[in-house]
Amino acid sequence: MSPSLLTNWLRHYKDLFLVGLLKILAAIAGAIIVLILSFLLKEALPALQEVGIKAFFTDKTWNPNEKSYNLVPMIWGTAFTTTGAVLLATPLGIISALFCQYYAPKAIASSYRRLIELLAGIPSVVYGFWGLVVLVPLITRLHPPGTSLLAGIAILTLMILPTIALVADATFAEVPQEYLLGAAAMGLSSWGIIWQILLPVSKAGLLTGVILEVGRAIGETMAVLMVCGNVVQIPDSIFDPVRTLTANIALEMAYALDNHRSALFVSGLLLLSVIIFLAIAIELVERKV
Amino acid sequence: MTEKFLSLLAFSLFVGLGLTACSQNSASLESQKLTLTGSSTVAPLASEIAKKFEAEHPEVRIDVQTGGSSRGLADAVQGLADIGMVSRSLEENETERYQSYAIALDGIGIILESSNPVSSLSNKQVVDIYTGKIDNWQEVGGNNAPITVVNKAEGRSTLELFLEYFELENSQIQADVIIGDNQQGIKTVAGNKNAIGYVSIGAAEIDIDAGVPLKLLSVGGIDASTATVRDGSFPLSRPLNLVTTETPSGLTEKFIEFAQSEKVHNLVEAQNFVPISSDQLVKTL
Numbered sequence: 001m002s003p004s005l006l007t008n009w010l011r012h013y014k015d016l017f018l019v020g021l022l023k024i025l026a027a028i029a030g031a032i033i034v035l036i037l038s039f040l041l042k043e044a045l046p047a048l049q050e051v052g053i054k055a056f057f058t059d060k061t062w063n064p065n066e067k068s069y070n071l072v073p074m075i076w077g078t079a080f081t082t083t084g085a086v087l088l089a090t091p092l093g094i095i096s097a098l099f100c101q102y103y104a105p106k107a108i109a110s111s112y113r114r115l116i117e118l119l120a121g122i123p124s125v126v127y128g129f130w131g132l133v134v135l136v137p138l139i140t141r142l143h144p145p146g147t148s149l150l151a152g153i154a155i156l157t158l159m160i161l162p163t164i165a166l167v168a169d170a171t172f173a174e175v176p177q178e179y180l181l182g183a184a185a186m187g188l189s190s191w192g193i194i195w196q197i198l199l200p201v202s203k204a205g206l207l208t209g210v211i212l213e214v215g216r217a218i219g220e221t222m223a224v225l226m227v228c229g230n231v232v233q234i235p236d237s238i239f240d241p242v243r244t245l246t247a248n249i250a251l252e253m254a255y256a257l258d259n260h261r262s263a264l265f266v267s268g269l270l271l272l273s274v275i276i277f278l279a280i281a282i283e284l285v286e287r288k289v
Numbered sequence: 290m291t292e293k294f295l296s297l298l299a300f301s302l303f304v305g306l307g308l309t310a311c312s313q314n315s316a317s318l319e320s321q322k323l324t325l326t327g328s329s330t331v332a333p334l335a336s337e338i339a340k341k342f343e344a345e346h347p348e349v350r351i352d353v354q355t356g357g358s359s360r361g362l363a364d365a366v367q368g369l370a371d372i373g374m375v376s377r378s379l380e381e382n383e384t385e386r387y388q389s390y391a392i393a394l395d396g397i398g399i400i401l402e403s404s405n406p407v408s409s410l411s412n413k414q415v416v417d418i419y420t421g422k423i424d425n426w427q428e429v430g431g432n433n434a435p436i437t438v439v440n441k442a443e444g445r446s447t448l449e450l451f452l453e454y455f456e457l458e459n460s461q462i463q464a465d466v467i468i469g470d471n472q473q474g475i476k477t478v479a480g481n482k483n484a485i486g487y488v489s490i491g492a493a494e495i496d497i498d499a500g501v502p503l504k505l506l507s508v509g510g511i512d513a514s515t516a517t518v519r520d521g522s523f524p525l526s527r528p529l530n531l532v533t534t535e536t537p538s539g540l541t542e543k544f545i546e547f548a549q550s551e552k553v554h555n556l557v558e559a560q561n562f563v564p565i566s567s568d569q570l571v572k573t574l
Contacts, residue, residue, distance in 0.1 A: 063459060066442075067457070074563060132477070136477075136481070138483065140437075140480070144465075145466055145481055146481055147465070147477065227466060231465060231466065241466060250445055251467070252442055254357055254360065255359060255442070255443070255445060256444055257359050257444075259530075
């Protein structure tokens with residue numbers, strides 16, 4: 001065997017090894033998800049059988065000690081806080097990325113980027129605490145009780161803003177310079193370049209960013225628990241308190257027994273199905289884009 | 290080659306034996322381990338008592354975990370814990386299955402932000418406020434401002450005691466905020482001058498001493514303080530209990546005796562709970 005053949009063979013062997021390793025790791029990751037799902041199902045099963053799936057949507061209220069298990073207000077709570085935060089954070093994040101990439105002087109852009117990264121690194125309980133002692137009293141002056149859907153949306157917006165801002169920033173950085181230079185040469189204004197070239201080209205990346213922020217917003221627990229008020233109800237206004245699915249689990253899990261505990265696993269199951277649904281949606285959308 | 294193999298074998302045997310010896314050793318240590326689970330009100334006190342107990346008995350390890358009174362009762366039955374912690378008196382059907390040992394008394398006090406001009410509420414007014422019949426402070430002699438009702442999450446014994454005393458069902462309560470632990474309740478009420486809530490008197494007194502803008506209301510005409518809890522006149526009070534399913538023996542018995550002894554009274558007071566003197570113990574048991 002000549003030396004070059006040997007190195008080729010070694011390289012091939014190495015690749016095979018790497019592929020094998022990746023396959024195994026992927027299988028482990030997949031197995032963990034399946035395990036989580038089956039564990040959730042197993043723990044939720046007693047409630048699903050004894051209380052019945054229908055009860056989770058038709059019972060009068062969520063009051064496990066009095067045997068009512070309606071999860072609908074919590075589903076709305078999660079939907080409202082998440083939607084509100086994503087609707088606010090997405091444009092802000094994209095604008096902040098545009099500023100960073102195309103408008104800010106280099107020195108400012110890089111320190112601005114660090115600042116956003118820092119924002120992403122702050123633990124959620126710190127946001128929650130700040131919300132509870134600063135934001136909630138402010139909203140109370142506007143419209144009591146202060147702990148409300150609005151406070152939840154505001155805190156969540158702050159928390160998911162770095163996700164979309166950093167993903168958008170990375171996406172814009174990958175857009176080929178020729179596109180932009182070409183568009184400039186054809187006399188497009190800078191707004192035209194952004195609107196007609198940059199954003200359409202970055203669609204897939206921005207969409208991934210949005211899905212990531214939705215995932216983060218749905219899963220956020222501590223901060224939301226601290227500022228949302230946690231009253232089980234479908235809110236009439238943005239000043240009404242709400243309870244999210246995650247807050248429901250965090251508030252009651254440590255204290256729950258029997259069917260109550262099992263019903264909390266049903267909320268967990270619901271959360272996981274929403275995330276799975278999101279993952280499938282993103283896959284479908286990305287294929288189309 | 291064989292020589293190497295033999296020495297390797299001998300070595301692994303040696304290690305194996307050593308490991309068995311170790312595990313035997315840890316098995317005997319295992320019996321010196323005590324697990325407590327339950328009430329988040331009792332847990333900080335139990336940890337302090339456990340620390341002191343460990344200092345006197347260095348071979349003992351005590352593990353204290355929170356999770357609410359119901360969890361304490363359930364874990365004691367299932368054998369997941371040697372001792373359950375329960376922050377209320379046992380109910381009638383529970384006294385057949387459990388033995389309880391009171392280690393301290395605690396009261397539940399109604400709290401307002403300190404600038405709120407209301408200084409006392411009758412029981413009826415408290416009930417009306419919590420059920421939404423009264424929704425403005427003006428109706429009870431305060432400012433013209435809507436009342437923010439702060440309630441506890443399901444499953445907490447503070448909530449159960451509150452409901453029992455005021456003869457309420459949790460589903461009747463029209464809450465504006467639902468909180469988890471005492472600290473969250475204190476922060477919420479201190480940050481909203483129109484809020485009303487209820488928390489452990491001990492926890493509230495510590496924070497009031499530290500300058501948090503908060504005040505405790507009297508209940509049924511009795512001042513809410515550790516003093517009235519101590520003399521038994523405060524109506525909304527509860528014993529903090531350690532519970533077991535069987536008559537305690539060995540380490541469990543030793544720990545419960547220690548937790549009821551005068552040696553830990555300073556720890557009880559440091560947590561702003563009320564120690565139970567030995568003659569009171571005889572009376573309550």
